Amino acid sequence: MDRPGALIRTPARTPARTPARTGRPHMPGYGVLGPAEGTGLLPWTWAEERLTASRDYWVATVSPGGRPHVMPVWAVWDAGSLWFSSSLGSRKARNLDHDPRLTMTTDNPLEPVVVEGTAERMVDLAVRTRFLGLSNAKYGTDYAVEFLDPAVNGTYRVTPESVFGLVEADFTGSPTKWVFA
Numbered sequence: 001m002d003r004p005g006a007l008i009r010t011p012a013r014t015p016a017r018t019p020a021r022t023g024r025p026h027m028p029g030y031g032v033l034g035p036a037e038g039t040g041l042l043p044w045t046w047a048e049e050r051l052t053a054s055r056d057y058w059v060a061t062v063s064p065g066g067r068p069h070v071m072p073v074w075a076v077w078d079a080g081s082l083w084f085s086s087s088l089g090s091r092k093a094r095n096l097d098h099d100p101r102l103t104m105t106t107d108n109p110l111e112p113v114v115v116e117g118t119a120e121r122m123v124d125l126a127v128r129t130r131f132l133g134l135s136n137a138k139y140g141t142d143y144a145v146e147f148l149d150p151a152v153n154g155t156y157r158v159t160p161e162s163v164f165g166l167v168e169a170d171f172t173g174s175p176t177k178w179v180f181a
Contacts (some may be wrong), residue, residue: 017080017160019044019178025164031172038173047165047178050113051077054106059084061095061102069095075104076134082115082158083131085148093154096121104158110168117160123150131155 022044024035035041057075062068069091075084082104086093096102096119106113122128128148136142148155160180167174 017180019163020181021179023177023179025175025177027175030175032175033173039167039170040173042165042167042174042176044178047113047163047176048077050106050108050111050165051082051115054108054113056107057082057084058105058107059092059102060104061092062099063091063095064098073104074135074139076131076138078131078134081160082117083134083156084158085131085135085153085155088152088154096154096156102158112165114164115158115160116162116164117158119156119158121150121154122157123155127157128155 022041024032024041054075056072058070059073059075060068060070071090071092073084073086073092075082077083084104088094100119102117102119104115104117122131125145128150129145132143132145132148147153160178162180163178165174165176165178
């Protein structure tokens with residue numbers, strides 16, 4: 001079945017999104033408690049704090065042949081989306097051209113946040129400039145906007161479809177899944 005490639009968009013900044021529903025993820029065999037037991041369901045602000053604070057993220061894509069590919073990236077959380085850049089010649093960018101669905105995770109295995117969503121390649125200069133400013137501020141870099149030349153380097157916005165998080169110290173009482181409309 002043919003899948004659409006990574007969508008290329010040029011919209012203005014989008015407002016932050018909030019989950020349509022929150023609940024326990026399906027985790028058979030792990031002894032996960034009911035939503036009111038243990039820590040209970042984690043608030044969406046808990047996930048957003050970790051998405052903002054994470055220094056490194058892991059991005060998982062799938063090749064046209066079905067082979068998984070995972071790589072670390074720098075990213076920023078802004079307006080309800082994760083943003084990262086990648087050389088268009090990289091394996092992850094080529095995979096996203098074939099299938100824009102991906103999974104991204106934060107770098108803390110004790111309080112992980114896992115985002116499943118769709119990547120869109122953004123080419124609008126104002127959007128790339130905003131992302132670069134946020135990235136330079138977060139990582140202490142001073143890249144010029146030419147670094148994100150859309151003919152060479154893709155700027156990606158990842159729109160969450162679902163997000164999973166848990167606190168390892170309350171493994172059975174904290175797992176939470178947020179689903180977006």
